Amino acid sequence: MTTTYQFPAVADAVARLPRVVDLLAARAQEHDRDAGFPYQGIEAVHEAGLLTLTVAERHGGAGGGLADTVRVLVELGRGDPSVALLCAQTLLAHAQQTGAHPSSRWPEGVYRELLADSVRGPALVGRLPGAATASARLEGGRWILTGRKTGVPGAEALAWMAVTARTEEEPPREGVFLVPGDSPGIQVEPSGDQLGLRASASHDVLLLDVAVDPEAVLGLRADRQPGPAHVPEAWANIAVPAVYLGVARAARDWLVTALRRGDADAATVAAVGLVEVELTGAEELLLSAAGRVDDSARDTAHDTDRDGGSDRDGTDRDGGSGEALRRSAAVRMLATRAAVGAVQQIVAISGSAGLSRANPLERHLRDVLHAHTLDPSDAELLRAAGRQALGGS
Numbered sequence: 001m002t003t004t005y006q007f008p009a010v011a012d013a014v015a016r017l018p019r020v021v022d023l024l025a026a027r028a029q030e031h032d033r034d035a036g037f038p039y040q041g042i043e044a045v046h047e048a049g050l051l052t053l054t055v056a057e058r059h060g061g062a063g064g065g066l067a068d069t070v071r072v073l074v075e076l077g078r079g080d081p082s083v084a085l086l087c088a089q090t091l092l093a094h095a096q097q098t099g100a101h102p103s104s105r106w107p108e109g110v111y112r113e114l115l116a117d118s119v120r121g122p123a124l125v126g127r128l129p130g131a132a133t134a135s136a137r138l139e140g141g142r143w144i145l146t147g148r149k150t151g152v153p154g155a156e157a158l159a160w161m162a163v164t165a166r167t168e169e170e171p172p173r174e175g176v177f178l179v180p181g182d183s184p185g186i187q188v189e190p191s192g193d194q195l196g197l198r199a200s201a202s203h204d205v206l207l208l209d210v211a212v213d214p215e216a217v218l219g220l221r222a223d224r225q226p227g228p229a230h231v232p233e234a235w236a237n238i239a240v241p242a243v244y245l246g247v248a249r250a251a252r253d254w255l256v257t258a259l260r261r262g263d264a265d266a267a268t269v270a271a272v273g274l275v276e277v278e279l280t281g282a283e284e285l286l287l288s289a290a291g292r293v294d295d296s297a298r299d300t301a302h303d304t305d306r307d308g309g310s311d312r313d314g315t316d317r318d319g320g321s322g323e324a325l326r327r328s329a330a331v332r333m334l335a336t337r338a339a340v341g342a343v344q345q346i347v348a349i350s351g352s353a354g355l356s357r358a359n360p361l362e363r364h365l366r367d368v369l370h371a372h373t374l375d376p377s378d379a380e381l382l383r384a385a386g387r388q389a390l391g392g393s
Contacts, residue, residue, distance in 0.1 A: 005060035005115050008049025010068055016048035017075050024079030025250070031082065031199035032363050035192065037157055038199045041083040045076065046122035051087055054094040059115060061094070066235055066290035069095070070242045074283065077246020078253075081367045082199035084243040086124055086154045093125035093162070095235050110178050110216050114160055123159035126181075128152055131174045134165035134207055143167075143217060145177055145185075145210040155188045155203040157181075163207065167220070175220035177212045185210035196370035237328035237381075238289050241335035244371045245286070248279055248342040251364040255346045258353065271349050275342050282338035289331045329384035336371045343368040 024041045031038050045051050050072055055061025064072075069091050076084035093114070097105055106114065117123035128134070134147030145165055152158075158181040167173045179186070185208040192202040252275060259268065343365050347354035354361045372378065 005055075005119055007052040007055050007061045007118075010053060010062040010064045013049035013053055013062060013064075014068070014072065017050065017072060020044050020048050020050065021075050021079035024076065024083055028080040028082075028199070029360060029363065031080065035198040035201065037154070037201040038080060038083050039157070041080055042086065042122045042124065042157070045083060045087055046118075050076070051090055051122055051124075052094065052118050054091045054098075055115070055118070056094075056098045059097070059111075063098075064091075065294035066095070066238060067287055067294055069235070069239050070283075070286050070290045073239055073242035074246040074249065077243040078250045079246075080199065081243050081247050081370075082153075082197045082201075084246060085197060085200055085240075086126075088239055088243060089127055089153070090123070090125045092235055092239060093160075104176075104219050106178060106218070107215050113180075117159050122157075124154050124157055125160045125162065126152055126154055126158040128161050128163045128205060131164045131166040134163055135168055136165040136175075136177060136212075137168040141214070143177060143212040143214065145179070145207045145212060147207045149205045149207070151192065151194075151202040152205045153197075153200040153202045155192075155205050156190075156201055161186075161205070162218075171222055173220045173222055176218040178216040178218065179210055179212055183210050194370070194373075196366035196368070234289075234293050234328040237332040238286055238293070238335075240374065241282075241332050241339065241371070242286055244336055244339035244368050245279065245282055247364050247368045248339040248346075251343045251346045251361055251368075252276070252279060254359065254361055254364070255350055258350065268349060271345065275345055275349075278338050279342050282335045282342075285331060286335050289328065326389070329381045333378065333381050333385065340368050340371060 020041075023044050024038070027038065027041065030036075031041075042051075049062065053062050053064035053068060053072060055063070057063040069088075073084050073088055073091075076087060093106075097111055105111075114123055114125070128149040130149065133149055134145055136143045136145050138144075145163060147165065149163070152161075161179045161181055163177045163179055164174065165177055167175070187206040187208060189204040189206055191204045192198075192200075194202060252272075255272065255275075259272065264272070347361060347365055350361060353359055354365070356362065376384065
């Protein structure tokens with residue numbers, strides 16, 4: 001018997017967004033100071049229906065698209081980017097059920113567990129990448145995970161962990177192992193004391209013989225064999241920079257408010273204008289790319305319905321594996337650089353006040369610089385952009 005869940009619609013969730021952003025912003029400085037996990041903020045995002053925005057309609061969700069996700073993450077990032085980053089990973093996990101290559105989708109039984117958890121409360125999903133840092137061995141018909149994942153955002157509060165690991169077979173394979181956050185053998189080692197996004201509580205996760213059922217493993221393939229191109233890769237490249245554009249928007253808002261208290265000269269006004277143009281251009285870039293992915297997803301859904309509910313060739317026919325996916329790495333780099341550059345320019349305009357602990361601007365600078373620490377790195381994105389260009393047209 002299939003259980004049907006009911007989550008808030010996109011319009012209802014977005015209507016609650018301003019109140020949620022205000023709540024996040026009110027406590028962002030406190031969480032930054034003590035590096036405490038923002039439980040109240042995550043709860044507020046969940047109660048508004050924003051954390052489940054991308055749950056597909058067939059699962060009782062709003063079916064929010066990538067453009068919806070970008071708009072929401074910009075606003076959440078403006079309130080508290082730590083909360084926004086944590087929510088981004090969960091939104092991407094739900095979106096993966098619709099747009100991904102079949103081998104990358106969560107098995108229906110496991111995904112129903114995630115949905116049930118999402119009804120009971122905030123069910124955060126975290127990615128634990130890096131196959132070399134965890135191993136998996138078959139024992140008694142189950143996979144046993146061992147290893148350490150460093151700097152895992154939200155480690156102490158994750159309902160589910162998507163752990164990338166390498167098997168101990170010959171030849172070895174790599175895959176993603178879906179693990180409930182309260183599984184025996186999972187230990188969180190408080191180690192996070194980073195400069196930016198301090199409330200993300202990015203601690204180390206130890207995997208001490210964690211058992212995983214075979215049906216909770218995604219995309220096992222030979223070591224170094226490339227996996228299928230699929231829409232969630234484009235989603236991540238387009239959605240995550242939205243968090244940092246939100247930080248830049250918060251910095252811009254502070255600067256504008258500060259300048260309105262005095263008389264800004266013509267050079268300062270022009271500098272602010274340049275920041276505004278760059279941020280607007282970056283947001284439009286993300287939304288344009290998101291729109292292409294959303295259009296492709298709608299086309300694929302129409303084709304699937306027309307063909308009787310299944311892909312004829314068993315492969316991902318979403319157009320996101322075409323132009324949008326080929327360009328997504330470049331889009332991510334451009335948007336992230338725009339966000340970082342804008343905040344740095346705002347600090348320069350503001351002078352000594354920009355680096356005063358009495359003002360939030362120095363926090364925004366620390367937070368936006370965190371973008372450079374995320375996986376994939378700039379070097380990896382450049383290689384991906386090059387491969388996409390050479391493999392495309």
